[in-house]
């Protein structure tokens with residue numbers, strides 16, 4: 665029988681199949697081969713009736729896998745930033761977007777705490793509104809963006825439609841509101857089905873184990889993880905080469921093949937179509953700066 669691993673605790677895996685969740689052990693052969701089942705894995709299992717644990721017999725091919733947190737088959741990253749408190753850091757946002765591109769997932773940029781831009785008569789409100797405007801200018805041309813605020817359901821409804829059928833994972837700096845967003849998405853779902861789960865009322869408490877919450881029978885779900893937060897690029901994609909980076913910025917990728925030199929790094933080469941697009945405003949300056957910074961980081965890694 666086929667199922668999906670929702671969580672793993674102390675050598676046991678909780679596998680959902682249909683409406684049931686089975687507590688499973690992994691077949692011994694996995695340990696010998698140093699294969700470890702990950703949260704999010706699709707598996708074949710053998711149901712053992714009675715009190716005994718069921719058995720995971722096979723791990724199906726993975727779309728992607730992450731080491732920290734140890735998860736597999738993320739379909740979509742919800743890269744999350746707050747428009748204020750904490751102030752958005754485009755360098756981190758871009759790093760997370762690149763990580764998602766490298767993993768081959770869909771990406772949605774979630775701009776949270778939009779309520780902080782309500783009171784533009786105050787300087788904090790004005791600053792938040794400015795940040796929001798700036799973030800929209802930078803990212804709307806490149807990625808789908810949703811605006812969220814915990815005092816309104818509209819953004820969450822839109823977000824839920826956008827992730828339909830996908831297992832999504834939240835990524836973003838500490839304090840931007842990832843847990844709050846997760847709770848909203850799950851709570852509303854539970855309300856719809858008429859059951860309120862105690863488990864989802866977690867608020868600020870720190871998540872210690874990765875867990876996948878499935879929201880329907882069509883695979884819509886959210887990974888709750890101890891953080892796709894402070895990734896170093898070297899961590900996520902040890903195999904990522906400097907040359908790969910140009911493919912992970914969609915607005916750069918779409919202009920490849922037009923530079924004078926085939927091996928153009930788009931830094932200071934003459935006849936560079938990417939630099940020209942930056943000059944003409946077709947590629948955002950901030951995004952291009954992130955490209956240069958990440959390129960430098962990857963080139964440093966390769967030196968060692």
Ligand SMILES: Nc1nc2c(ncn2[C@@H]2O[C@H](COP(=O)(O)OP(=O)(O)OP(=O)(O)O)[C@@H](O)[C@H]2O)c(=O)[nH]1
Pocket residue numbers: 776777778779780812813814815836837838839840841842843844845867868870891893
């Ligand atoms: N004003 C405002 N505050 C929010 C909103 N969403 C979350 N917060 C607050 O922001 C703080 C941090 O929210 P969390 O959901 O814990 O943030 P997190 O990203 O999970 O943080 P870590 O677990 O540390 O990575 C909490 O005090 C929330 O109440 C929002 O839409 N508006």
Ligand SMILES: [Mg+2]
Pocket residue numbers: 842843844868869870871
């Ligand atoms: Mg949290």
Ligand SMILES: [Zn+2]
Pocket residue numbers: 923924928929930931933935936937938939
């Ligand atoms: Zn170039």
